[in-house]
Amino acid sequence: MDRSTRTVRSEHQAQGARPGPASLPLPPHRLRRAVAIVPIARPLAYAQAHASRFCKELMALIRFPTVSAQPEHAADLVDCARWLADHLRGIGLEHAQVSRTEGHPLVYADWLHAAGKPTVLIYGHYDVQPADPLDQWQTPPFQPAIRGLYLYGRGASDDKGQFFAHLKAIDAYLRTTGSLPTNVKVILEGEEEIGSASLLAFARQHPEALAADVAVVSDTSIPAPDRPALTYALRGSLSLELEVRGLRGDVHSGTYGGAVREPLQALCAILDGLYARGGCITIRGFYGRVRLPDPDERAYLVGVGPTNEEILAGAGASRGWGEPGFTLYESTTLRPSLSVHGISGGYQGPGIKTVIPAIAAAKLSFRLVPDQEPDEVDRLFRQHIARTIPPGVRCTVRTLDAARPVVMERGHPALRAAEVAYRRGFGASPVFLRSGGTIPVVSTLQNALGISTVLMGLALADDAKHGPNERFYLPNLANGIRTSIYFLVEVGSGVRRHA
Amino acid sequence: MDRSTRTVRSEHQAQGARPGPASLPLPPHRLRRAVAIVPIARPLAYAQAHASRFCKELMALIRFPTVSAQPEHAADLVDCARWLADHLRGIGLEHAQVSRTEGHPLVYADWLHAAGKPTVLIYGHYDVQPADPLDQWQTPPFQPAIRGLYLYGRGASDDKGQFFAHLKAIDAYLRTTGSLPTNVKVILEGEEEIGSASLLAFARQHPEALAADVAVVSDTSIPAPDRPALTYALRGSLSLELEVRGLRGDVHSGTYGGAVREPLQALCAILDGLYARGGCITIRGFYGRVRLPDPDERAYLVGVGPTNEEILAGAGASRGWGEPGFTLYESTTLRPSLSVHGISGGYQGPGIKTVIPAIAAAKLSFRLVPDQEPDEVDRLFRQHIARTIPPGVRCTVRTLDAARPVVMERGHPALRAAEVAYRRGFGASPVFLRSGGTIPVVSTLQNALGISTVLMGLALADDAKHGPNERFYLPNLANGIRTSIYFLVEVGSGVRRHA
Numbered sequence: 002m003d004r005s006t007r008t009v010r011s012e013h014q015a016q017g018a019r020p021g022p023a024s025l026p027l028p029p030h031r032l033r034r035a036v037a038i039v040p041i042a043r044p045l046a047y048a049q050a051h052a053s054r055f056c057k058e059l060m061a062l063i064r065f066p067t068v069s070a071q072p073e074h075a076a077d078l079v080d081c082a083r084w085l086a087d088h089l090r091g092i093g094l095e096h097a098q099v100s101r102t103e104g105h106p107l108v109y110a111d112w113l114h115a116a117g118k119p120t121v122l123i124y125g126h127y128d129v130q131p132a133d134p135l136d137q138w139q140t141p142p143f144q145p146a147i148r149g150l151y152l153y154g155r156g157a158s159d160d161k162g163q164f165f166a167h168l169k170a171i172d173a174y175l176r177t178t179g180s181l182p183t184n185v186k187v188i189l190e191g192e193e194e195i196g197s198a199s200l201l202a203f204a205r206q207h208p209e210a211l212a213a214d215v216a217v218v219s220d221t222s223i224p225a226p227d228r229p230a231l232t233y234a235l236r237g238s239l240s241l242e243l244e245v246r247g248l249r250g251d252v253h254s255g256t257y258g259g260a261v262r263e264p265l266q267a268l269c270a271i272l273d274g275l276y277a278r279g280g281c282i283t284i285r286g287f288y289g290r291v292r293l294p295d296p297d298e299r300a301y302l303v304g305v306g307p308t309n310e311e312i313l314a315g316a317g318a319s320r321g322w323g324e325p326g327f328t329l330y331e332s333t334t335l336r337p338s339l340s341v342h343g344i345s346g347g348y349q350g351p352g353i354k355t356v357i358p359a360i361a362a363a364k365l366s367f368r369l370v371p372d373q374e375p376d377e378v379d380r381l382f383r384q385h386i387a388r389t390i391p392p393g394v395r396c397t398v399r400t401l402d403a404a405r406p407v408v409m410e411r412g413h414p415a416l417r418a419a420e421v422a423y424r425r426g427f428g429a430s431p432v433f434l435r436s437g438g439t440i441p442v443v444s445t446l447q448n449a450l451g452i453s454t455v456l457m458g459l460a461l462a463d464d465a466k467h468g469p470n471e472r473f474y475l476p477n478l479a480n481g482i483r484t485s486i487y488f489l490v491e492v493g494s495g496v497r498r499h500a
Numbered sequence: 501m502d503r504s505t506r507t508v509r510s511e512h513q514a515q516g517a518r519p520g521p522a523s524l525p526l527p528p529h530r531l532r533r534a535v536a537i538v539p540i541a542r543p544l545a546y547a548q549a550h551a552s553r554f555c556k557e558l559m560a561l562i563r564f565p566t567v568s569a570q571p572e573h574a575a576d577l578v579d580c581a582r583w584l585a586d587h588l589r590g591i592g593l594e595h596a597q598v599s600r601t602e603g604h605p606l607v608y609a610d611w612l613h614a615a616g617k618p619t620v621l622i623y624g625h626y627d628v629q630p631a632d633p634l635d636q637w638q639t640p641p642f643q644p645a646i647r648g649l650y651l652y653g654r655g656a657s658d659d660k661g662q663f664f665a666h667l668k669a670i671d672a673y674l675r676t677t678g679s680l681p682t683n684v685k686v687i688l689e690g691e692e693e694i695g696s697a698s699l700l701a702f703a704r705q706h707p708e709a710l711a712a713d714v715a716v717v718s719d720t721s722i723p724a725p726d727r728p729a730l731t732y733a734l735r736g737s738l739s740l741e742l743e744v745r746g747l748r749g750d751v752h753s754g755t756y757g758g759a760v761r762e763p764l765q766a767l768c769a770i771l772d773g774l775y776a777r778g779g780c781i782t783i784r785g786f787y788g789r790v791r792l793p794d795p796d797e798r799a800y801l802v803g804v805g806p807t808n809e810e811i812l813a814g815a816g817a818s819r820g821w822g823e824p825g826f827t828l829y830e831s832t833t834l835r836p837s838l839s840v841h842g843i844s845g846g847y848q849g850p851g852i853k854t855v856i857p858a859i860a861a862a863k864l865s866f867r868l869v870p871d872q873e874p875d876e877v878d879r880l881f882r883q884h885i886a887r888t889i890p891p892g893v894r895c896t897v898r899t900l901d902a903a904r905p906v907v908m909e910r911g912h913p914a915l916r917a918a919e920v921a922y923r924r925g926f927g928a929s930p931v932f933l934r935s936g937g938t939i940p941v942v943s944t945l946q947n948a949l950g951i952s953t954v955l956m957g958l959a960l961a962d963d964a965k966h967g968p969n970e971r972f973y974l975p976n977l978a979n980g981i982r983t984s985i986y987f988l989v990e991v992g993s994g995v996r997r998h999a
Contacts, residue, residue, distance in 0.1 A: 240852040249816020255937025259837030262821035317748020322761035338758030347842030353739040438754030
């Protein structure tokens with residue numbers, strides 16, 4: 002799959018579609034002409050006229066307390082999935098269905114009557130993060146409320162509000178024209194906040210069901226309403242657990258302190274040894290496959306991405322740390338990294354308990370960039386541990402999950418279509434950014450299914466995703482529906498499948 | 501206080517009382533002659549005749565669920581303290597009283613009519629460890645039960661059974677002779693398992709109340725019923741918490757991984773940097789005041805102490821680690837050490853949470869040996885952290901508690917008295933051992949109050965102190981009562997106050 006993606010990428014480069022360093026060329030005229038021949042004014046007008054109803058429908062959707070991490074909400078996820086399937090049927094999509102999984106259900110629907118046109122896969126997730134701390138919410142998390150231009154509620158922006166914009170674009174288009182400008186599949190999952198296991202399994206087992214020319218995922222943020230952004234690269238990830246043992250059980254530090262290698266000490270030595278003094282990762286061969294983008298792209302990214310100062314301010318850090326020779330934005334997007342998320346072992350309550358813990362464990366994850374492969378990094382890590390394990394202790398490495406890095410050529414027609422759509426929907430050209438984060442679903446769509454995936458963020462960076470008083474900026478709902486309408490039209494006019 | 505102790509020690513050495521390397525001389529003839537003139541046969545016979553009643557009384561004491569760590573048991577500790585005060589009064593002690601503290605009550609009583617004789621302070625603690633896991637007890641922890649030669653129940657050996665032997669020695673002696681061979685004070689606390697804060701405060705505020713020539717603490721173990729042991733040295737301790745911060749809050753590892761020094765990484769670097777490759781502690785000046793005992797004592801300890809193999813088997817470790825040039829028994833008793841008891845910070849649940857935690861903290865403690873001072877080591881540690889703190893993070897050091905190391909000259913008359921008492925009570929000469937552990941109360945008695953303290957263990961090493969099915973070997977109760985009777989007689993015959 003990856004090889005075919007790479008081939009496509011090379012073809013684009015051969016056609017001279019590579020963008021310049023500091024700005025991106027407009028899409029080919031062919032696409033712009035195509036827009037003119039569709040009856041786009043009617044769905045746009047309909048969306049504007051029915052904004053109030055759309056908002057009420059979204060509020061109904063937010064009322065389902067679809068907290069995927071809390072088993073007591075399992076029935077709420079089923080109820081929400083059924084509501085969504087009904088809604089998809091109601092707006093004119095076909096084959097609307099709720100699919101049971103080992104976890105929470107998947108919701109699917111499609112409209113595949115645009116003969117000869119590409120297929121857009123619209124992805125969203127109807128599950129939400131837990132709502133606590135409840136006492137910090139101004140209004141209850143599952144009783145959506147409008148204050149000013151914001152709609153407040155758990156899931157308002159992550160992700161109910163965002164994917165709902167696409168549903169309403171379809172609604173408006175089908176209602177006013179009786180058809181869609183391109184083929185559409187919709188897949189909505191209920192496990193994004195807990196790892197997307199069921200959807201990833203479904204994608205492996207039924208790749209044909211999700212087959213599409215382009216996928217659109219609205220589950221990211223844009224810097225400001227007048228500053229949309231298209232994310233065209235994500236880092237991959239490899240999450241591991243490292244466990245160190247060396248004693249029969251917890252032993253008394255009075256009796257044994259000074260005689261034995263303590264697992265927690267050894268774990269610290271191992272973790273510290275993963276970094277060289279300057280911040281590089283010491284694992285042999287780790288950087289071997291890292292491929293930097295060309296100087297033009299780096300210069301573009303430096304121009305549009307956050308400055309070192311902005312990144313440090315965001316983290317609340319006094320200074321940067323890591324590989325020399327890169328800006329911090331480059332370090333977090335173009336370069337791989339290794340973070341330790343938690344260490345367990347021993348006593349953590351108040352005061353002291355003078356025990357030498359028998360087991361110490363760390364959870365850590367690598368962020369990976371093209372062309373690093375999680376499997377290979379996993380192997381290199383295990384080899385590093387085997388080579389450097391302190392005498393007197395034993396180590397176990399467990400792989401928790403992995404996702405390959407994702408990158409789309411910035412000249413890819415799907416990105417061009419999204420660029421045009423944003424410019425028309427939001428009235429501003431998006432910048433093109435690489436993200437340091439990882440979205441496993443996107444990695445699967447792009448790398449395993451070979452579907453070019455556009456990350457079309459509609460939420461604002463300060464929408465308090467995952468926090469109390471999560472909200473969605475209602476003008477972005479309207480602009481998002483407009484953008485989605487333009488995107489469907491753009492795709493229908495030009496994007497072809499690259500598989 | 502410490503200086504006076506040291507002076508005493510020097511006097512003993514000047515008198516040629518220093519024991520030989522592999523055996524200890526008998527006490528002076530003066531003491532042995534003195535034994536003959538007291539009516540010791542009667543209390544010994546009484547104790548033997550009333551063993552069954554003594555055992556039932558101990559079972560009544562064990563029935564109080566005196567778990568000091570669990571606030572819901574506070575009233576049980578008060579009830580137990582009152583029961584003990586009544587019991588002390590009942591056996592003929594005077595001034596029996598329950599003293600309120602900020603925590604659990606202290607129980608005190610005395611008998612001070614042996615004019616011109618030394619005063620023995622008998623210490624014990626009536627609080628116990630939590631009893632869980634309850635499902636692993638064969639009989640309920642607070643319903644004492646006899647199976648074979650063992651009495652089972654929480655607190656049976658730690659410490660109710662052990663201090664009760666001394667109470668029954670007093671009981672038998674007073675009941676049969678109407679007096680005691682020496683002056684006696686009894687102090688029983690209810691906070692040993694949670695740090696002895698109230699007793700330590702009381703000792704600072706009312707040193708005169710505890711003033712004595714010798715203290716006896718039965719809260720340790722002996723290797724076997726026919727192999728008693730006298731512990732004549734304890735390591736001190738200094739417990740610290742080290743906290744590392746460097747971010748505004750937990751941040752996302754996708755967004756910031758690779759750009760900033762992570763507090764948990766920095767903590768690992770600091771902790772690993774505290775040890776040199778071979779296992780020595782790298783803090784400047786840390787070993788400056790460490791005073792090794794003379795070669796004779798080292799040779800004696802090597803002969804009587806556990807072997808490297810026994811220590812490794814006890815810890816379940818495959819090999820030793822630490823300072824070169826010492827046996828593992830020496831490393832754990834004659835040399836200081838540093839253990840990490842727990843690390844907190846970040847995510848420790850199932851799976852992974854890709855957060856860079858803003859705060860990382862470790863609980864650690866030093867074990868200290870003569871002539872290291874906790875205050876000085878505390879200062880050296882803080883200087884080391886200030887000198888080695890990684891750029892980009894801030895560190896906070898908190899001192900949790902401290903206790904100075906304790907050592908008695910092996911030729912001290914109180915130890916000699918205990919040696920004779922054990923030989924007569926148990927029918928076997930005790931070995932003299934240094935322990936790597938720390939007992940803050942002993943440090944206070946010995947170092948702050950200047951009271952030479954004998955650690956007269958009566959429990960067996962496999963009595964499951966702190967675990968389920970804790971027990972006390974009933975022949976050790978009988979032998980312990982006999983040993984205590986002999987000890988009071990020995991002290992009454994020869995030990996003089998060294999203050």
